[in-house]
Amino acid sequence: MASADKTINTDVPEKDVFAIHFLQSLSNLRTQNLFNSPDTTNYRVRKIKKAAYVSMARAAGGTSRLWSRALLRRATKGNNKIVRFPRKKRKVTWKISSKRRRSDQRAPVVEEAAERLRNLVPGGGGMETSKLMEETAHYIKCLSMQVKVMQCLVDGLSPK
Amino acid sequence: MDLTGGFGARSGGVGGGPYREPIGLESLHLGDEFRQLATTTSLTPDNAGGSFTALLELPPTQAVELLHFTDSLSSSQAAAAATTGIGGGDIIIAPPPPPLHSFGGTTLTFPSNSALMERAARFSVIATEQQQNNGNYHNNETPTSSVPSNSSDRVKTEPPETDSAMENQSLCPNQTNRSGKRKDFDKKVKSSTKKNKSSEETEKLPYVHVRARRGQATDSHSLAERARREKINARMKLLQELVPGCDKIQGTALVLDEIINHVQSLQRQVEMLSMRLAAVNPRVDFNLDTILASENASLMDGSFSGTAMQLAWPHQALETEQSFHQRQLQPPPPPPQQWPFDGLNQPVWGREEDQAHGNDHSNLMAVSENVMVGSANLHPNQVKMEL
Numbered sequence A: 001m002a003s004a005d006k007t008i009n010t011d012v013p014e015k016d017v018f019a020i021h022f023l024q025s026l027s028n029l030r031t032q033n034l035f036n037s038p039d040t041t042n043y044r045v046r047k048i049k050k051a052a053y054v055s056m057a058r059a060a061g062g063t064s065r066l067w068s069r070a071l072l073r074r075a076t077k078g079n080n081k082i083v084r085f086p087r088k089k090r091k092v093t094w095k096i097s098s099k100r101r102r103s104d105q106r107a108p109v110v111e112e113a114a115e116r117l118r119n120l121v122p123g124g125g126g127m128e129t130s131k132l133m134e135e136t137a138h139y140i141k142c143l144s145m146q147v148k149v150m151q152c153l154v155d156g157l158s159p160k
Numbered sequence B: 001m002d003l004t005g006g007f008g009a010r011s012g013g014v015g016g017g018p019y020r021e022p023i024g025l026e027s028l029h030l031g032d033e034f035r036q037l038a039t040t041t042s043l044t045p046d047n048a049g050g051s052f053t054a055l056l057e058l059p060p061t062q063a064v065e066l067l068h069f070t071d072s073l074s075s076s077q078a079a080a081a082a083t084t085g086i087g088g089g090d091i092i093i094a095p096p097p098p099p100l101h102s103f104g105g106t107t108l109t110f111p112s113n114s115a116l117m118e119r120a121a122r123f124s125v126i127a128t129e130q131q132q133n134n135g136n137y138h139n140n141e142t143p144t145s146s147v148p149s150n151s152s153d154r155v156k157t158e159p160p161e162t163d164s165a166m167e168n169q170s171l172c173p174n175q176t177n178r179s180g181k182r183k184d185f186d187k188k189v190k191s192s193t194k195k196n197k198s199s200e201e202t203e204k205l206p207y208v209h210v211r212a213r214r215g216q217a218t219d220s221h222s223l224a225e226r227a228r229r230e231k232i233n234a235r236m237k238l239l240q241e242l243v244p245g246c247d248k249i250q251g252t253a254l255v256l257d258e259i260i261n262h263v264q265s266l267q268r269q270v271e272m273l274s275m276r277l278a279a280v281n282p283r284v285d286f287n288l289d290t291i292l293a294s295e296n297a298s299l300m301d302g303s304f305s306g307t308a309m310q311l312a313w314p315h316q317a318l319e320t321e322q323s324f325h326q327r328q329l330q331p332p333p334p335p336p337q338q339w340p341f342d343g344l345n346q347p348v349w350g351r352e353e354d355q356a357h358g359n360d361h362s363n364l365m366a367v368s369e370n371v372m373v374g375s376a377n378l379h380p381n382q383v384k385m386e387l
Helices: A017-031 A040-063 A066-075 A092-103 A109-121 A131-158 B004-011 B027-040 B045-057 B057-074 B075-088 B097-104 B114-133 B137-157 B164-170 B177-186 B220-242 B252-283 B290-296 B301-312 B312-329 B343-356 B363-374 B380-386
Strands: none
Touching: A017 A040, A017 A131, A040 A066, A040 A131, A040 B252, A066 A131, A109 A131, A109 B252, A131 B220, A131 B252, B220 B252
Protein backbone atom coordinates (compact mmCIF):
# COMPACT_ATOMS: atom_id res chain seq x y z
CA MET A 1 0.00 0.00 0.00
CA ALA A 2 1.71 3.15 -1.11
CA SER A 3 1.29 6.13 1.09
CA ALA A 4 -0.36 8.99 -0.65
CA ASP A 5 1.66 11.65 1.03
CA LYS A 6 5.27 12.02 0.08
CA THR A 7 6.38 13.63 3.26
CA ILE A 8 4.67 11.26 5.62
CA ASN A 9 6.00 7.74 5.40
CA THR A 10 3.52 5.14 6.48
CA ASP A 11 4.77 2.11 4.64
CA VAL A 12 4.44 -1.20 6.34
CA PRO A 13 6.18 -4.40 5.34
CA GLU A 14 4.33 -7.08 3.45
CA LYS A 15 2.28 -9.85 4.95
CA ASP A 16 5.08 -12.35 5.03
CA VAL A 17 7.13 -10.38 7.47
CA PHE A 18 4.19 -10.20 9.80
CA ALA A 19 3.49 -13.86 9.28
CA ILE A 20 6.98 -14.92 10.07
CA HIS A 21 7.17 -12.89 13.19
CA PHE A 22 3.84 -14.11 14.41
CA LEU A 23 4.60 -17.73 13.77
CA GLN A 24 7.91 -17.40 15.45
CA SER A 25 6.30 -15.94 18.52
CA LEU A 26 3.69 -18.67 18.49
CA SER A 27 6.26 -21.39 18.25
CA ASN A 28 8.08 -19.79 21.13
CA LEU A 29 4.91 -20.00 23.07
CA ARG A 30 4.56 -23.62 22.09
CA THR A 31 8.00 -24.56 23.22
CA GLN A 32 7.34 -22.93 26.52
CA ASN A 33 4.89 -25.72 27.12
CA LEU A 34 2.18 -23.38 28.04
CA PHE A 35 -0.64 -25.24 26.54
CA ASN A 36 -0.30 -28.24 28.67
CA SER A 37 -0.32 -26.72 32.10
CA PRO A 38 -2.62 -23.71 32.37
CA ASP A 39 -6.24 -24.55 32.76
CA THR A 40 -7.83 -21.34 31.93
CA THR A 41 -8.37 -20.56 28.34
CA ASN A 42 -8.16 -16.96 29.25
CA TYR A 43 -4.54 -17.20 30.15
CA ARG A 44 -3.74 -18.73 26.84
CA VAL A 45 -5.77 -16.15 25.03
CA ARG A 46 -3.97 -13.36 26.68
CA LYS A 47 -0.63 -14.88 25.90
CA ILE A 48 -1.48 -15.29 22.28
CA LYS A 49 -2.83 -11.81 22.06
CA LYS A 50 0.27 -10.40 23.61
CA ALA A 51 2.41 -12.44 21.27
CA ALA A 52 0.40 -11.12 18.38
CA TYR A 53 0.91 -7.52 19.36
CA VAL A 54 4.57 -7.91 20.09
CA SER A 55 5.24 -9.70 16.86
CA MET A 56 3.31 -7.04 15.04
CA ALA A 57 5.37 -4.35 16.67
CA ARG A 58 8.55 -6.11 15.72
CA ALA A 59 7.47 -6.72 12.20
CA ALA A 60 6.25 -3.21 11.68
CA GLY A 61 9.49 -1.53 12.38
CA GLY A 62 10.77 -2.48 15.76
CA THR A 63 11.75 0.53 17.76
CA SER A 64 11.72 3.01 14.97
CA ARG A 65 8.06 3.76 15.39
CA LEU A 66 6.70 5.45 18.45
CA TRP A 67 3.77 3.17 18.97
CA SER A 68 5.73 0.02 18.48
CA ARG A 69 8.34 1.26 20.85
CA ALA A 70 5.74 1.96 23.48
CA LEU A 71 4.16 -1.43 22.90
CA LEU A 72 7.39 -3.26 23.28
CA ARG A 73 8.30 -1.26 26.30
CA ARG A 74 5.01 -2.11 27.86
CA ALA A 75 5.39 -5.76 27.03
CA THR A 76 8.87 -6.26 28.38
CA LYS A 77 8.57 -4.28 31.52
CA GLY A 78 10.77 -6.33 33.72
CA ASN A 79 13.17 -8.21 31.54
CA ASN A 80 14.40 -5.86 28.93
CA LYS A 81 17.17 -7.82 27.39
CA ILE A 82 14.92 -8.62 24.53
CA VAL A 83 14.40 -5.25 23.03
CA ARG A 84 16.99 -2.64 22.50
CA PHE A 85 15.77 0.90 22.71
CA PRO A 86 17.64 3.71 21.04
CA ARG A 87 19.13 6.09 23.49
CA LYS A 88 17.69 9.48 23.09
CA LYS A 89 17.59 12.45 25.30
CA ARG A 90 14.08 12.47 26.52
CA LYS A 91 12.47 15.76 27.16
CA VAL A 92 9.10 14.21 26.88
CA THR A 93 7.76 15.64 30.06
CA TRP A 94 8.37 19.13 28.92
CA LYS A 95 6.69 18.52 25.64
CA ILE A 96 3.67 16.95 27.18
CA SER A 97 3.03 19.72 29.61
CA SER A 98 3.65 22.59 27.29
CA LYS A 99 1.78 21.18 24.39
CA ARG A 100 -1.08 19.85 26.40
CA ARG A 101 -1.75 23.19 27.90
CA ARG A 102 -2.18 24.81 24.56
CA SER A 103 -3.84 21.93 22.84
CA ASP A 104 -7.09 22.62 24.61
CA GLN A 105 -7.37 25.85 22.75
CA ARG A 106 -6.76 24.35 19.39
CA ALA A 107 -9.85 23.09 17.62
CA PRO A 108 -11.50 21.35 20.56
CA VAL A 109 -13.30 19.02 18.18
CA VAL A 110 -10.05 17.62 16.97
CA GLU A 111 -8.54 17.58 20.38
CA GLU A 112 -11.19 15.48 22.03
CA ALA A 113 -10.94 12.94 19.26
CA ALA A 114 -7.21 13.02 19.71
CA GLU A 115 -7.73 12.20 23.37
CA ARG A 116 -9.70 9.11 22.48
CA LEU A 117 -7.09 8.09 19.95
CA ARG A 118 -4.40 8.48 22.53
CA ASN A 119 -6.12 5.96 24.71
CA LEU A 120 -6.34 3.52 21.85
CA VAL A 121 -2.98 3.80 20.19
CA PRO A 122 -0.09 2.62 22.32
CA GLY A 123 2.32 5.34 23.21
CA GLY A 124 -0.11 8.06 22.38
CA GLY A 125 0.25 9.86 25.61
CA GLY A 126 3.34 11.81 24.77
CA MET A 127 2.52 12.85 21.29
CA GLU A 128 1.24 15.95 19.72
CA THR A 129 -1.86 15.69 17.63
CA SER A 130 -0.17 15.78 14.25
CA LYS A 131 2.36 13.15 15.26
CA LEU A 132 -0.46 11.14 16.76
CA MET A 133 -2.25 11.02 13.45
CA GLU A 134 0.84 9.78 11.67
CA GLU A 135 1.24 7.04 14.19
CA THR A 136 -2.43 6.16 13.94
CA ALA A 137 -2.17 5.75 10.20
CA HIS A 138 0.79 3.42 10.50
CA TYR A 139 -0.86 1.58 13.36
CA ILE A 140 -4.02 1.01 11.36
CA LYS A 141 -2.05 -0.41 8.47
CA CYS A 142 -0.12 -2.75 10.70
CA LEU A 143 -3.20 -3.84 12.56
CA SER A 144 -5.02 -4.73 9.38
CA MET A 145 -2.02 -6.68 8.18
CA GLN A 146 -1.83 -8.58 11.42
CA VAL A 147 -5.53 -9.32 11.28
CA LYS A 148 -5.15 -10.76 7.81
CA VAL A 149 -2.32 -13.01 8.89
CA MET A 150 -4.18 -14.24 11.90
CA GLN A 151 -7.29 -14.82 9.85
CA CYS A 152 -5.37 -16.99 7.46
CA LEU A 153 -3.91 -18.95 10.30
CA VAL A 154 -7.19 -19.56 11.96
CA ASP A 155 -8.83 -20.52 8.72
CA GLY A 156 -6.05 -22.90 7.99
CA LEU A 157 -6.08 -24.47 11.38
CA SER A 158 -9.73 -24.74 12.09
CA PRO A 159 -11.21 -28.12 11.35
CA LYS A 160 -13.20 -28.35 8.18
CA MET B 1 -8.80 77.72 48.36
CA ASP B 2 -6.85 77.53 45.29
CA LEU B 3 -9.21 75.09 43.94
CA THR B 4 -12.10 77.36 44.18
CA GLY B 5 -9.99 80.05 42.68
CA GLY B 6 -9.12 77.80 39.85
CA PHE B 7 -12.64 76.84 39.30
CA GLY B 8 -13.62 80.38 39.40
CA ALA B 9 -11.17 81.30 36.76
CA ARG B 10 -12.23 78.38 34.73
CA SER B 11 -15.78 79.18 34.79
CA GLY B 12 -14.97 82.37 33.15
CA GLY B 13 -18.02 84.34 32.56
CA VAL B 14 -20.05 82.86 35.27
CA GLY B 15 -19.85 84.62 38.47
CA GLY B 16 -18.62 81.90 40.64
CA GLY B 17 -21.41 79.49 40.91
CA PRO B 18 -21.88 77.75 44.13
CA TYR B 19 -19.12 75.31 44.39
CA ARG B 20 -18.91 73.22 47.41
CA GLU B 21 -15.49 72.40 48.61
CA PRO B 22 -14.52 68.89 47.72
CA ILE B 23 -12.54 68.39 50.84
CA GLY B 24 -11.38 64.83 51.47
CA LEU B 25 -13.54 63.44 48.74
CA GLU B 26 -13.71 60.24 46.88
CA SER B 27 -14.41 60.51 43.23
CA LEU B 28 -18.10 60.05 43.83
CA HIS B 29 -18.41 63.33 45.50
CA LEU B 30 -16.37 64.90 42.84
CA GLY B 31 -18.87 63.68 40.36
CA ASP B 32 -21.58 65.61 42.02
CA GLU B 33 -19.43 68.62 42.20
CA PHE B 34 -18.60 68.58 38.61
CA ARG B 35 -22.11 68.05 37.59
CA GLN B 36 -23.03 71.08 39.49
CA LEU B 37 -20.20 72.89 37.94
CA ALA B 38 -21.26 71.89 34.54
CA THR B 39 -24.74 73.10 34.96
CA THR B 40 -23.79 76.34 36.53
CA THR B 41 -20.81 77.24 34.56
CA SER B 42 -20.81 77.86 30.97
CA LEU B 43 -17.59 76.43 29.81
CA THR B 44 -16.28 77.21 26.44
CA PRO B 45 -19.40 77.59 24.41
CA ASP B 46 -18.16 75.08 21.93
CA ASN B 47 -18.05 72.40 24.47
CA ALA B 48 -21.55 72.81 25.59
CA GLY B 49 -23.05 69.78 23.97
CA GLY B 50 -20.26 67.34 23.98
CA SER B 51 -18.49 68.05 27.12
CA PHE B 52 -21.29 67.90 29.62
CA THR B 53 -21.84 64.21 29.24
CA ALA B 54 -18.16 63.73 29.11
CA LEU B 55 -17.81 65.70 32.24
CA LEU B 56 -20.46 63.74 33.96
CA GLU B 57 -18.82 60.51 33.17
CA LEU B 58 -15.33 61.52 33.80
CA PRO B 59 -15.08 63.30 37.00
CA PRO B 60 -11.82 61.69 38.01
CA THR B 61 -10.22 62.64 34.79
CA GLN B 62 -11.47 66.09 35.25
CA ALA B 63 -10.04 66.13 38.69
CA VAL B 64 -6.73 64.97 37.41
CA GLU B 65 -6.69 67.57 34.75
CA LEU B 66 -7.71 70.23 37.06
CA LEU B 67 -5.18 69.22 39.55
CA HIS B 68 -2.50 69.44 37.04
CA PHE B 69 -3.57 72.65 35.62
CA THR B 70 -4.13 74.37 38.82
CA ASP B 71 -0.73 73.32 39.79
CA SER B 72 0.80 74.76 36.76
CA LEU B 73 -1.29 77.83 37.26
CA SER B 74 -2.02 78.15 33.66
CA SER B 75 -5.53 77.93 34.65
CA SER B 76 -7.68 79.53 32.05
CA GLN B 77 -6.07 78.28 28.91
CA ALA B 78 -5.23 74.98 30.40
CA ALA B 79 -8.65 74.55 31.81
CA ALA B 80 -10.24 75.25 28.51
CA ALA B 81 -7.84 72.93 26.84
CA ALA B 82 -8.55 70.29 29.38
CA THR B 83 -12.20 70.48 28.77
CA THR B 84 -11.75 70.23 25.07
CA GLY B 85 -9.42 67.38 25.48
CA ILE B 86 -11.73 65.58 27.73
CA GLY B 87 -14.89 66.51 26.04
CA GLY B 88 -13.69 65.21 22.76
CA GLY B 89 -13.42 61.62 23.71
CA ASP B 90 -13.91 59.00 26.27
CA ILE B 91 -10.86 58.81 28.29
CA ILE B 92 -11.50 56.53 31.11
CA ILE B 93 -8.85 56.36 33.65
CA ALA B 94 -9.17 54.86 37.01
CA PRO B 95 -6.91 57.01 39.05
CA PRO B 96 -6.20 55.86 42.51
CA PRO B 97 -8.37 57.63 44.98
CA PRO B 98 -5.65 58.70 47.37
CA PRO B 99 -4.28 61.38 45.11
CA LEU B 100 -7.59 63.09 45.08
CA HIS B 101 -7.49 63.54 48.75
CA SER B 102 -4.96 66.21 48.30
CA PHE B 103 -7.82 68.37 47.36
CA GLY B 104 -8.21 69.01 50.98
CA GLY B 105 -4.91 70.72 51.33
CA THR B 106 -4.48 74.32 50.69
CA THR B 107 -1.52 73.78 48.57
CA LEU B 108 -2.45 71.63 45.72
CA THR B 109 0.66 69.63 45.48
CA PHE B 110 0.03 66.98 42.96
CA PRO B 111 0.12 63.46 44.34
CA SER B 112 3.35 61.61 44.45
CA ASN B 113 2.07 59.26 41.82
CA SER B 114 4.32 60.28 39.01
CA ALA B 115 2.69 57.96 36.58
CA LEU B 116 -0.59 59.63 37.09
CA MET B 117 1.13 62.91 36.64
CA GLU B 118 2.66 61.85 33.43
CA ARG B 119 -0.56 60.45 32.15
CA ALA B 120 -2.30 63.69 32.91
CA ALA B 121 0.53 65.55 31.35
CA ARG B 122 0.24 63.47 28.25
CA PHE B 123 -3.43 64.08 27.91
CA SER B 124 -3.04 67.70 28.53
CA VAL B 125 -0.30 67.83 25.99
CA ILE B 126 -2.50 66.24 23.46
CA ALA B 127 -5.29 68.51 24.36
CA THR B 128 -3.15 71.55 24.13
CA GLU B 129 -1.74 70.41 20.88
CA GLN B 130 -5.11 69.92 19.47
CA GLN B 131 -6.15 73.19 20.83
CA GLN B 132 -3.19 74.92 19.37
CA ASN B 133 -3.52 73.32 16.00
CA ASN B 134 -6.91 74.67 15.42
CA GLY B 135 -8.60 77.23 17.47
CA ASN B 136 -11.92 75.69 16.93
CA TYR B 137 -13.05 72.84 19.01
CA HIS B 138 -15.26 71.39 16.38
CA ASN B 139 -12.46 70.99 13.95
CA ASN B 140 -10.60 69.19 16.56
CA GLU B 141 -13.41 67.00 17.48
CA THR B 142 -12.83 64.15 15.16
CA PRO B 143 -9.07 64.05 15.53
CA THR B 144 -9.27 64.44 19.21
CA SER B 145 -11.88 61.83 19.42
CA SER B 146 -9.72 59.47 17.51
CA VAL B 147 -6.69 60.29 19.54
CA PRO B 148 -8.05 59.80 22.99
CA SER B 149 -10.04 56.77 22.04
CA ASN B 150 -6.97 55.04 20.76
CA SER B 151 -4.91 56.13 23.62
CA SER B 152 -7.69 54.99 25.83
CA ASP B 153 -7.35 51.57 24.40
CA ARG B 154 -3.78 51.72 25.41
CA VAL B 155 -4.62 53.06 28.78
CA LYS B 156 -7.30 50.57 29.45
CA THR B 157 -5.27 47.61 28.50
CA GLU B 158 -1.87 48.62 29.71
CA PRO B 159 -0.49 50.07 32.83
CA PRO B 160 0.53 53.69 32.61
CA GLU B 161 3.52 54.11 30.45
CA THR B 162 5.64 56.98 29.62
CA ASP B 163 6.31 55.70 26.19
CA SER B 164 4.63 58.08 23.89
CA ALA B 165 5.92 56.14 20.94
CA MET B 166 3.63 53.31 21.86
CA GLU B 167 0.77 55.67 21.99
CA ASN B 168 1.57 57.12 18.64
CA GLN B 169 1.54 53.70 17.16
CA SER B 170 -1.79 53.05 18.67
CA LEU B 171 -3.09 56.12 17.02
CA CYS B 172 -3.36 54.36 13.74
CA PRO B 173 -5.16 51.14 14.45
CA ASN B 174 -6.46 50.76 10.97
CA GLN B 175 -3.05 49.94 9.66
CA THR B 176 -1.94 46.36 9.95
CA ASN B 177 -0.81 45.72 13.47
CA ARG B 178 2.62 47.00 12.97
CA SER B 179 3.36 47.53 16.59
CA GLY B 180 2.19 44.06 17.34
CA LYS B 181 4.23 42.81 14.49
CA ARG B 182 7.32 44.54 15.60
CA LYS B 183 7.12 42.78 18.88
CA ASP B 184 6.44 39.48 17.25
CA PHE B 185 9.30 39.72 14.87
CA ASP B 186 11.58 39.48 17.77
CA LYS B 187 10.14 36.13 18.42
CA LYS B 188 9.63 34.02 15.39
CA VAL B 189 8.28 34.46 11.98
CA LYS B 190 8.75 36.99 9.34
CA SER B 191 5.47 37.53 7.63
CA SER B 192 4.79 39.78 4.77
CA THR B 193 1.17 40.25 4.07
CA LYS B 194 -0.16 40.42 0.64
CA LYS B 195 -2.26 43.32 1.70
CA ASN B 196 -1.72 46.86 0.60
CA LYS B 197 1.39 47.43 2.65
CA SER B 198 4.04 46.08 4.94
CA SER B 199 6.90 45.58 2.64
CA GLU B 200 8.66 47.64 5.22
CA GLU B 201 8.60 44.99 7.89
CA THR B 202 11.13 42.66 6.35
CA GLU B 203 13.48 41.74 9.08
CA LYS B 204 15.75 38.86 8.30
CA LEU B 205 15.39 36.14 10.86
CA PRO B 206 16.75 32.61 10.80
CA TYR B 207 13.31 31.12 11.10
CA VAL B 208 10.59 29.78 8.93
CA HIS B 209 9.39 32.31 6.40
CA VAL B 210 5.71 32.06 6.08
CA ARG B 211 3.70 34.15 3.78
CA ALA B 212 0.43 35.21 5.23
CA ARG B 213 -2.53 35.11 3.01
CA ARG B 214 -4.76 37.97 2.15
CA GLY B 215 -7.25 38.80 4.77
CA GLN B 216 -5.62 36.79 7.49
CA ALA B 217 -3.95 37.88 10.64
CA THR B 218 -0.22 38.07 10.55
CA ASP B 219 0.40 37.49 14.17
CA SER B 220 3.14 34.95 14.63
CA HIS B 221 0.99 32.95 16.95
CA SER B 222 -1.81 32.69 14.46
CA LEU B 223 0.64 31.83 11.73
CA ALA B 224 2.07 28.97 13.68
CA GLU B 225 -1.43 28.00 14.56
CA ARG B 226 -2.43 27.97 10.95
CA ALA B 227 0.59 25.91 9.89
CA ARG B 228 -0.20 23.41 12.56
CA ARG B 229 -3.81 23.21 11.53
CA GLU B 230 -2.76 22.54 7.96
CA LYS B 231 -0.49 19.79 9.10
CA ILE B 232 -3.28 18.19 11.01
CA ASN B 233 -5.64 18.48 8.08
CA ALA B 234 -3.15 16.86 5.74
CA ARG B 235 -2.75 13.94 8.07
CA MET B 236 -6.43 13.62 8.52
CA LYS B 237 -6.82 13.32 4.78
CA LEU B 238 -4.28 10.54 4.83
CA LEU B 239 -6.22 8.75 7.51
CA GLN B 240 -9.39 9.24 5.57
CA GLU B 241 -8.00 7.40 2.62
CA LEU B 242 -6.89 4.61 4.86
CA VAL B 243 -10.14 3.92 6.56
CA PRO B 244 -12.73 2.44 4.24
CA GLY B 245 -15.81 4.54 3.83
CA CYS B 246 -14.41 7.74 5.19
CA ASP B 247 -14.21 9.56 1.92
CA LYS B 248 -17.88 10.18 1.73
CA ILE B 249 -18.29 11.55 5.17
CA GLN B 250 -18.38 15.28 5.50
CA GLY B 251 -17.05 17.00 8.52
CA THR B 252 -14.01 16.37 10.60
CA ALA B 253 -15.81 15.22 13.70
CA LEU B 254 -17.56 12.36 11.96
CA VAL B 255 -14.43 11.35 10.12
CA LEU B 256 -12.52 11.22 13.36
CA ASP B 257 -15.24 9.16 14.97
CA GLU B 258 -15.08 6.77 12.08
CA ILE B 259 -11.33 6.45 12.40
CA ILE B 260 -11.58 5.74 16.08
CA ASN B 261 -14.25 3.13 15.45
CA HIS B 262 -12.06 1.50 12.88
CA VAL B 263 -9.11 1.25 15.24
CA GLN B 264 -11.35 -0.18 17.92
CA SER B 265 -12.83 -2.74 15.56
CA LEU B 266 -9.39 -3.81 14.42
CA GLN B 267 -8.26 -4.32 17.96
CA ARG B 268 -11.38 -6.31 18.74
CA GLN B 269 -10.76 -8.45 15.68
CA VAL B 270 -7.27 -9.22 16.90
CA GLU B 271 -8.72 -10.26 20.21
CA MET B 272 -11.35 -12.47 18.56
CA LEU B 273 -8.81 -14.15 16.37
CA SER B 274 -6.44 -14.75 19.21
CA MET B 275 -9.26 -16.41 21.12
CA ARG B 276 -9.97 -18.65 18.19
CA LEU B 277 -6.33 -19.43 17.81
CA ALA B 278 -6.10 -20.32 21.44
CA ALA B 279 -9.01 -22.68 21.05
CA VAL B 280 -7.47 -24.31 18.03
CA ASN B 281 -3.93 -24.26 19.19
CA PRO B 282 -3.35 -27.30 21.36
CA ARG B 283 -3.93 -29.60 18.47
CA VAL B 284 -1.46 -28.03 16.18
CA ASP B 285 2.22 -28.00 16.10
CA PHE B 286 3.32 -24.54 15.35
CA ASN B 287 6.84 -25.43 14.75
CA LEU B 288 8.12 -22.91 12.37
CA ASP B 289 11.09 -25.02 11.54
CA THR B 290 9.02 -27.78 10.12
CA ILE B 291 7.14 -25.39 8.01
CA LEU B 292 10.29 -23.80 6.77
CA ALA B 293 11.80 -27.14 6.11
CA SER B 294 8.82 -28.34 4.20
CA GLU B 295 8.87 -25.25 2.13
CA ASN B 296 12.41 -25.83 1.14
CA ALA B 297 12.18 -29.50 0.82
CA SER B 298 9.38 -29.41 -1.63
CA LEU B 299 11.90 -28.80 -4.30
CA MET B 300 12.66 -32.45 -4.48
CA ASP B 301 9.95 -34.21 -6.37
CA GLY B 302 10.36 -37.48 -4.76
CA SER B 303 9.85 -36.20 -1.34
CA PHE B 304 6.56 -34.52 -1.80
CA SER B 305 4.44 -37.17 -0.36
CA GLY B 306 6.99 -37.75 2.27
CA THR B 307 6.90 -34.28 3.57
CA ALA B 308 3.20 -34.28 3.29
CA MET B 309 3.02 -37.33 5.45
CA GLN B 310 5.36 -35.84 7.94
CA LEU B 311 3.38 -32.73 8.34
CA ALA B 312 0.06 -34.37 8.07
CA TRP B 313 0.49 -36.30 11.26
CA PRO B 314 1.25 -34.05 14.11
CA HIS B 315 2.24 -36.82 16.49
CA GLN B 316 4.86 -37.99 14.17
CA ALA B 317 5.97 -34.48 13.60
CA LEU B 318 6.31 -34.11 17.32
CA GLU B 319 8.79 -36.85 17.46
CA THR B 320 10.87 -35.57 14.70
CA GLU B 321 10.49 -32.08 15.90
CA GLN B 322 13.54 -32.22 18.04
CA SER B 323 15.61 -33.73 15.34
CA PHE B 324 14.42 -31.05 13.06
CA HIS B 325 15.50 -28.51 15.57
CA GLN B 326 18.95 -29.90 15.64
CA ARG B 327 19.26 -30.12 11.96
CA GLN B 328 17.89 -26.75 11.32
CA LEU B 329 20.32 -25.16 13.64
CA GLN B 330 23.23 -25.92 11.44
CA PRO B 331 22.23 -24.90 7.99
CA PRO B 332 21.26 -21.28 7.71
CA PRO B 333 17.60 -20.70 7.22
CA PRO B 334 16.65 -19.73 3.72
CA PRO B 335 16.07 -16.04 3.15
CA PRO B 336 12.45 -15.10 3.32
CA GLN B 337 12.48 -13.15 0.10
CA GLN B 338 12.63 -16.28 -1.87
CA TRP B 339 9.24 -17.32 -0.83
CA PRO B 340 6.63 -16.28 -3.32
CA PHE B 341 4.21 -14.64 -1.07
CA ASP B 342 2.81 -12.16 -3.46
CA GLY B 343 -0.58 -13.27 -4.35
CA LEU B 344 -0.36 -16.74 -3.04
CA ASN B 345 0.01 -15.98 0.54
CA GLN B 346 -3.45 -16.60 1.67
CA PRO B 347 -4.05 -19.86 -0.08
CA VAL B 348 -0.51 -20.99 0.61
CA TRP B 349 -0.73 -20.48 4.29
CA GLY B 350 -4.15 -21.85 4.53
CA ARG B 351 -3.25 -25.03 2.80
CA GLU B 352 0.00 -25.22 4.63
CA GLU B 353 -1.84 -25.58 7.81
CA ASP B 354 -4.29 -27.96 6.29
CA GLN B 355 -1.56 -30.45 5.95
CA ALA B 356 -1.36 -30.72 9.63
CA HIS B 357 -4.75 -32.30 9.67
CA GLY B 358 -4.09 -34.86 7.07
CA ASN B 359 -5.87 -33.40 4.16
CA ASP B 360 -5.41 -34.95 0.82
CA HIS B 361 -2.06 -34.78 -0.72
CA SER B 362 -3.22 -33.19 -3.86
CA ASN B 363 -3.62 -29.96 -2.01
CA LEU B 364 -0.16 -30.23 -0.77
CA MET B 365 1.21 -31.02 -4.16
CA ALA B 366 -0.39 -27.93 -5.56
CA VAL B 367 0.97 -25.91 -2.73
CA SER B 368 4.39 -27.30 -3.05
CA GLU B 369 4.44 -26.63 -6.71
CA ASN B 370 3.47 -23.08 -6.04
CA VAL B 371 6.07 -22.74 -3.41
CA MET B 372 8.69 -24.34 -5.51
CA VAL B 373 8.76 -21.46 -7.86
CA GLY B 374 11.04 -19.31 -5.82
CA SER B 375 12.36 -21.55 -3.13
CA ALA B 376 15.95 -22.23 -2.57
CA ASN B 377 17.66 -25.52 -3.02
CA LEU B 378 18.03 -27.63 -0.03
CA HIS B 379 20.52 -30.28 0.76
CA PRO B 380 19.25 -33.67 -0.17
CA ASN B 381 20.30 -34.85 3.25
CA GLN B 382 17.59 -32.97 4.93
CA VAL B 383 15.02 -34.14 2.52
CA LYS B 384 15.91 -37.73 3.01
CA MET B 385 15.84 -37.33 6.70
CA GLU B 386 12.41 -35.96 6.48
CA LEU B 387 11.33 -39.06 4.75
